[in-house]
Amino acid sequence: MADGGMIEIIEYDTKRINKRVQEVISRGNLYFPDIDIEVRAIVDAVRDMGDEVLVKLTEEFDGVSISPSSFRIPPSTIEAAYEKVDAEFLLALQESIQNITKYHENELMRPFRLEEGDGVSLEERVSPIEKVGLYVPGGKAIYPSSIVMNAVPAKVAGVSRIVVMTPPKNSADNPHVLVTFGELGLKEVYTLGGAQAIAALAFGTETVPKVDKIIGPGNIYVALAKRYVYGVVDIDMIAGPSEVVVLADDSADPMFIAADLLAQSEHDQMATAICITTSLRLGKEVEAEIARQIKMLRRQRIVAESLKNHGAIIVVKTLEEGIELVNLIAPEHLELMTQNPRRCLRKVKNAGAIFLGAYSPVPVGDYLAGPSHVLPTGGTARYSSPLSVYDFVKRSSIIEYSKGKIQKKGTLIRRLASVEGLEGHARAIEVREKGGSSPDLPVDANGGLNEKSA
């Protein structure tokens, strides 16, 4: 940084700004060839040998000796955990689950059926995915909110079986995590972690059921394992580092902005926190506030590194210019701290979750408001969406035609088939037009193949 502050201020410098935008967008890559080889070996071994490998790897990686009959947590363990959490946590968790459920109930996808007469019926049927695997990471910190934000949309969609995988240490033994399982009604929890847990979900073992889709965050082993099994099962997005962009005019409170940038940066060293503002004065005040507030945080070192490498205060000439920049970045989280946030909102095209006004900081959405906090990162908000009920349903098209309709429309269908050189397609129509009589006659001139025009 030019001035040696905690965060760089970039004024009107398109080249530097574009570089920073590109950095944000390009962080999400998963190019780790060495780990990838290791992960593939683990996944293949679980696929081929099942439980036996799970026992071995859990001993090796987690330092826990366990037999297949103990993979699954008994209900009594979850019940006992309630004794170890305080009433306020339980209350907060319950309100969170209630709010998230209520919000996502609005996402129920509407099936439809069109009856056209002529014995024709066209229908779109919506049904839940049957079995979903949810990965819950262990590690230095635990994230009950992440369990809620992943599980609730699946539950609202009507998924009948949610199979949870979580490492035996620093997660499956944590009372807050266990109570969260209890409150969400997640009864099928296996104390397995890492790439081996993902493999078990994708292929099934003697003990672990095979699922149709795997969701949930995890470390690089988990992410690479999910990518490797994609196609065998569906997966959710592979989340990149977290991001916030705050768009502010000179009406905004620098103390709030600084607190929000710091909150974002504490996630990890790769987190991005950017303030885009029309006011150089505000930018400088935010910088000063950051310098002041950072001292109060125990995670100072992580925050400082994150701000240094991925933080910025970008000063633009107009709000329009700022919004253009927002649309280029397509941030995971966007805070609009301007005099009229809804006016800005109309021009924002790309952002996962958008927070309006001074009293809507990101943690409101992280924990309590309603929409899932599982959001598109790395610029993918240009084309993808927050986790929702839609991610847990599948649709089928249902088509019913009648003999009369085939006889009426057969010529048109055969004409299109013939242009594509698909003679058998035309014949499948023709045998019906004739009502099941002998189709030995050659296809007629209209519906027949015309290779020259194809």
Added chain:
Amino acid sequence: MADGGMIEIIEYDTKRINKRVQEVISRGNLYFPDIDIEVRAIVDAVRDMGDEVLVKLTEEFDGVSISPSSFRIPPSTIEAAYEKVDAEFLLALQESIQNITKYHENELMRPFRLEEGDGVSLEERVSPIEKVGLYVPGGKAIYPSSIVMNAVPAKVAGVSRIVVMTPPKNSADNPHVLVTFGELGLKEVYTLGGAQAIAALAFGTETVPKVDKIIGPGNIYVALAKRYVYGVVDIDMIAGPSEVVVLADDSADPMFIAADLLAQSEHDQMATAICITTSLRLGKEVEAEIARQIKMLRRQRIVAESLKNHGAIIVVKTLEEGIELVNLIAPEHLELMTQNPRRCLRKVKNAGAIFLGAYSPVPVGDYLAGPSHVLPTGGTARYSSPLSVYDFVKRSSIIEYSKGKIQKKGTLIRRLASVEGLEGHARAIEVREKGGSSPDLPVDANGGLNEKSA
């Protein structure tokens, strides 16, 4: 085959049946390391050098000399093509577009806004993806229906810019293809094909705009290029070989079933056509009908190879057993030719498109009925869906909280943040609870970190 027929009949042999099911499900892989290396080099070159490389590769692969200013097809070329197609084709095309549009208009996703009082507003906004690239393959045959089935859901979703890529030979020079562009209002068409066209869409060049999502079928170069650029842009599914399963009881017409299995098999040697039936008598009649009808097809060799390697008539004891098998296969197309197809339908969980009764052969859906014929293959119908309007929209969550609500709920949010060790998150709430006054005080006991319980 035991009896030397065109298609194998498998009776009650679970092991052979399971093997066949596994074969169907495992065909969709994209493991072609040599081509992959070549594709990556092409994509990287286009990314780095743009138009210049497109000119060079179009000369090399398509044998066509073209300058960047001529990449795009002028409107006059499309207009002129109308002279070269017959009225019946145009009529069939128009009715197809109309039906597909009408069906997909039912899929419009509903945004919503919840006002809770307390100054809280929660909103889900739905907006179209801005720019979509559509790949239209050239080659031995042309497929106007595929252009319709890919483009219409995007148009109905409100995508403002659809950028079409298609090879200069055997596609961009075909009047049926050009008229299909004309009828769909696709005005931005570039005569570029292969991996280089996909790269141009993903990264943009001097002439070709960068898009947000790439859809459409293609050869292995196109498929691998799409997979390689996934993440830079979104892609649709990578389609595997086509499949049909016909579930039939003894009421079904063997002539119809045979015609439908043959129609599916003519796509290519990798296509799958399976009849599951409760009637050995019917199975044998279908076999005989196939032997009779195949002689009428010009694509006999492709059909015979496809039936030999990927075809089967599977005889089951009950319809329930048949439906279980259907759910295991999760076929792209399912025909229910039973006395009461709607009764079977209720138990079918996994299938892309389902065709009911004797007069609803797959080509009805391929060309005219309404739902897009772009369907999940290779068993992915367990968790994925036909192409639809939903594939061309993105959602944003919008959260607005008030000072009063923060003051009421702040404690709960801070409690959840503290369990997760995210002190900065708790502070971002706390500065608001205090209304922008100094946040120098340490976070209170409730909202503070409690590392031991985390």
